[in-house]
Amino acid sequence: MEWIILIIGILIGSFLNVCIYRIPNNQSVSYPPSSCSNCNTRIKYYDLIPIVSYILLGGRCRSCGEKISLRYPSIEGLNGILYFLLYNTYGFSLSTLFFMPIVSILIVITFIDYDHMIIPYRLNIMLGILGIINILLGMYPVTAKSSLIGAVLGFGFFFLIAIVTGGQMGGGDIFLMGVLGLILGLGEILMVTVLSFITGAVISVILLLTKIKGRKDPIPFGPFIALSAVLVILFGNDILYFYYKILL
Secondary structure (H helix, E strand, C coil), X not given: CHHHHHHHHHHHHHHHHHHHHHHHHCCCCCCCCCECCCCCCECCHHHCCCCHHHHHCCCECCCCCCECCCHHHHHXXXXXXXXXXXXXXXXXXXHHXXXXXXXXXXXXXXXXXXXXXXCCHHHHHHHHHHHHHHHHHCCCCCCHHHHHHHXXXXXXXXXXXXXXXXCCCCHHHHHXXXXXXXXXXXXXXXXXXXXXXXXXXXXXXXXXXXXXXXXXXXXXXXXXXXXXXHHHHHHHHHHHHHHHHHHC
């Protein structure tokens, strides 16, 4: 079953690449069919097999030979691995089904924010709808009270940061924390908050040391929030255990 979940995740990962490219440009994610960004030749169905086609084509367009970014198969593989980990964490359950679209949306948010310094509100709205669905159906065990408090806390704390820093925290980040609080609840959104600043500090230093980013280059915060949320979804209990072990 794990391998079926992995393959499903990889297949959906191919669609995520379309979303990452088209959503910031206000393009439809369903039409027109995928084409080469260099020669505009429509990509044949047999060249759209996730990861496999990239390997068989040697990472290049069949028509013009233009190099295809390694990002495409990487995102496909990442989504598959996250689905695999979700299944291993929650088993064959409603929680696994609930978190699958959430981690996929967080992947899309991460790369759009990294590329364009924006988090499209439609993605936050989708996460918020999933949070409301969970309150109604109980797919993930969190109380309505905890969800509502988590939403207020996540939104309110980052809104306060935006005020104090003069708008350094973007509106997309603020709403993202709000909808994640709605999804995860009070305790988990506190973990996401702490982890987002820790991962943000560590990864930012790495980006500067490796000169991927310069000191004057803006570094979006959304990817750190998304990464922290995924870590809490997958390893929240382990993180809490490690925290209490340090304290005690």
